Amino acid sequence: MKRRVVTLLLVLGAVLGIGAPALADGAQSGADIHVAQSLGDRDLTVIIRRVAEVPGPVHVDVVTHAGTAPGELTLTLRAAGAPSSTTKVVLGATPGFHAGQLHVDRPGPWELAVDEATIPFVVPALVPSPWENATYGGFIAAGLLLLAALVLAVFGKPVLALVPTAGVVAAVAVGVTAALLSPSIPPVAAPGTQLDPTFDNVTNPYERTSITDFSRPPVNMVPRMEDGDLVLSLTDGSSGRPVDDLLVHDSAFVHLVVVSPSGHLRHLHPVRTAPGEYRARLRDPERGVHAVAAEIARRGGGVQLLRSGVDVAGSAVAVPHDGKAETAVEIREAGRPSTITAKFGERDLQPWLGMLGHMIVVGPMTGSAAEAPIWAHVHSMIPPVPGMPDKPDESVAAYGPDVPFTYSFPLPGRYLVWIQVERDYSVVTVPQVVDVPAAKGVASK
Template identity: 90%
Template sequence: MKRRGVTLLLALAALLGIAAPALADGAQSGADIHVAQSLGDRELTVIIRRVAEVPGPVHVDVVTHAGTPPGELTLTLRAAGAPSSTAKVVLGATPGFHSGLLHVDRPGPWELAVDEATIPFVVPALVPSPWENATYGGFIAAGVLLLAALLLAVFGKVGLALVPTAGMVAAVAAGVTAALLAPSIPPVAAPGTQLDPTYDNVMNPYERTSIVEFSRPPVNMVPGMDGKDLVLSLTDGSSGRPVDDLLVHDSAFIHLVVVSPSGHLRHLHPVRTAPGEFRARLSDAEQGTHAVAAEIARRGGGVQLLRSSVEVSGTAAPRHDATAETAMEIRDAGRPSTITAKFGERDLQPWLGMLGHMIVVGPITGTAVNAPIWAHVHSMLPQTPGLPDRPDESVAAYGPDVPFTYSFPLPGRYLVWIQVERDYSVVTVPKVVDVPAGKVASK
């Protein structure tokens, strides 16, 4: 009997030794944060590289584009309003990447100031998940109980050894169950995507909350001109308070589309200068009424499209955009149409995380201000399985064809602008599309 009990314990020990847990991931440190910024006369992409350890360094890349004036930027990291780290980044005349090194001393909400622009972001905490703790805890407890059972068996107390043996079996079962179920458990939302980030909820992302509805009221937008700068005032549709909870959506806080009276398009990314205040410069603007559309994503909610118009005083003549061969398969209204732009060489760069962008405005019966349909369509980058981040603007290996699929909801004439990046310059190709009426659309 004694020999049989010892044999059983040794078999369980061998099983415990080979039963390695299939570990679940805890709260992730996140990917790099890409934020497009129309800062004065500069078109920049600010990349906050993932923070590997806290305290530790924060690598920041500032990507300049063609036409960006050279000069110096001051990068400042702040937590709780107090500056903690500063770096100078010198921008050369050649577009490309320019790096700065900062430091963080704790997880939680931070703010990166790029001159007068500010970028809120979250430094996540590396916190193990509850099921990861259950996996490790189960196997550690099983190891301790196994040792106790072996000691009791060695000293001839086989009957008593069955008690820790039973506990060991239960601990192994708990650990194995947690390890097997962990991959099927949905991950928690990234810090700051549903709730306003605080040090406490960043340090404990798995804490249960009584909030079940995270969506927030619609946003009101009032545009105005301050010299050459277009200033957007964003307020909460319910409380009237400044909106200061925008998320980075497709590599920008705001995708601002401005269409001039002559039909010239600007795709800008206003910088945050105060809570609820964003601004972007309209250099060399035409005089007249400009149509304005801002695409945003608010914390806890989906994407919103805010539309308005603004009067601009300017003396610039209408601009001429680039050209590109396009293949169009335009179907009846309400059915998917395909537009493919052909750019000749396989040297396109990702812009705003995408291969290409297509802005759609129409049907046009007067000016873009009165068009009922505004849409922002993407041509996606190829999948990169196994890589934590998408390719950035340093990769010039895409194209030459850039396809888009969109269902024009109404018949009529639409203005379409296709945008890609090449040689750190955004190429804009305007097109006019006539959409026929279909049986469904004509009813």
Template identity: 50%
Template structure:
């Protein structure tokens, strides 16, 4: 009887442990590197400004949902999608052929909005999606995650499997063996198996994920399909050099379109840079400022390793300033300038009519203008060098702005600038050229009224002295708000600390009704006490 009681207690302990795992720990699959996420990539493909969304692949073989968001003025037409696996295994277990394995077509309509197609993925690993419009092809690298079982998850499953197998063994021995004490041996093994499972499940929530291929590691077939292999690096390489940018081609004359070719070069080796990761919904953000101060925010297409291209027509002759914001894997955010920009010769075009510019500073803290039929009011706190300045743009009186590039608003600034008729030359030589974001509301309680800004600048650009909110992705694996959600604004706040007194050029950008609005602002920043 004592033996039977001991076995009963062992079974009770096993049952309690299993109950604790089921109600207190949850699935260990959250620690797996196979969860994946949606990828949103803005592309200036020919004359079209598109946002291409790659929905996460939950299993392979399985579908990849590709959604294309068009904007106002986008021509109808057909896009071809071609998916090609690019990863090759070091052990040659599953070599990728490097040839297209799936194709689809997206038919774009006249109405701006979302259009979609499905491409079938037949394996995990690094891929390239070629998006063509019949003239140009954008090549977007992405990773299809594998369904990987983490080491703690294996222990959880293995422990419960061992306990399940030993349970009938212990019962049979206790009933039929002459010495029922032998039943304690499999019972003890059963308890040990459950203990291992519970311990692994409890520890799994605190164990870090391995470096993620594509985001932290150069993706290969090996580190995607087996991220927990012992020969994988434990940390990313955070010492990659900065990027050099060269510019060639472009529009030769005003209003005559041309292709601007951009080459990215590793500053240490001279090799092409082909390890950019998607940052703020683009592989590269290209900022162009024309002679009269008109800003264009474009997203060049990747046409090859280290090679990008953007098709554009310059509206006016003269010098154009150019900078690019990008993230190199292991190198962080970089904002780099082309050394000289590019020059456009005079053509038959008339001079560009820039939008009405808002002037602030020198006692004026509020001004209004009309941009593409939209009433805009810009307000600012007293702009003083060395102190945080809050700039708020109000677009009408309704909360109907759409997130563009994952943000409610963008603020691009350059300065201090001299009184020069050619604004592009002044911007090209300015000590500060920055790019910041107004992130919008969050679901976190107590933070809904606080503005936030994420600043990326160069040279003497200072980080924003602010705190606040951001567009948070929903829980339970749902997708974050995209451009189809028009529920933000009308106020779009930014906070920035201008380090030097002087005159700055600012451009505020938002999206409404699938149209990107750009508000030019001239801001005079007074000298501070320590200037």
């Protein structure tokens, strides 16, 4: 009898050891969403922090920059058009982070309204994957069957005990197979980035679809001026309907670059005010035709560059850029990689739009910027830190001082180049003119 009890205890220990969840995937559900917003006269970055539990709080940080007017913003969360929670964030006079807290009651597609700007985003549901269920289910079943086999064996039914023993082998096989194969199972199409998010597919993300190509048609952009605001109307190139599926890429829905007739550059992030309508304020505009270029990414993949021009009624006085940096320039002939390194002296640059620096290239200049054949946006990246899926936000002022760019100017000629970095919550724009020589008898590609 004593031996039986000892055996029973030993096997129970083994069962509990196996049954403990040891094979969990450290799955990240979502990440912080950083969206740059040119809201009225303010340049803001809205950070929607990862939602840890649903229902639960949503932490929103509003980052103000140098020159942002103090005041109050109203943040409202909406699901399917119905407001669910609202809060006010008071913006101080010093640039930095201003926190607000809202509340979500269910996973799914949500919309954060910041005054008149709206930011659609997805609150993911924490759903265990089918292979996780198979792994845990297999090991739990193995434990229970082992217990049954033990009880039968201890109470003198060794032949009957063989049946649950076979079950143990089968259940362990299921669990081990699911655990081993799960890394190689292709991911399902994500609601929000590939599929239009709905409350159904967010709460049941492992349902497979028959779609294999998620890409969508190109977009038409029509810019117009309205009360000092540049308003972009985005319509689908195939159906003519408003485009309301823009993804946040490089921390903004739309990267809008506007170049004035005198060569003044603005890098704006229009706010969404209606489906397919984005607007940004042009402060102290110059008179004349401005070149407009917008970088967008639609749901389903692929970034598009939309170029246009808009006539602005402004003053005749051009505003020069005041950003200064020493630049080391090594220009090669057209088609070969040239390098431009801006040296900012001190190691205190902040990430702007998730990058160390941005370089806008327009040229070769023969007439106005709107007619230039080449329009490029080059990045200087922040080296990724392994194991850190979230990018550092603007509070980390520890990058630089050298900001290198490599770009192969495709055509010879004179280019206008602007280098942009962030320091002290202020965007520094350094203009530069680059002359690219023609290729001398070298195979171009």
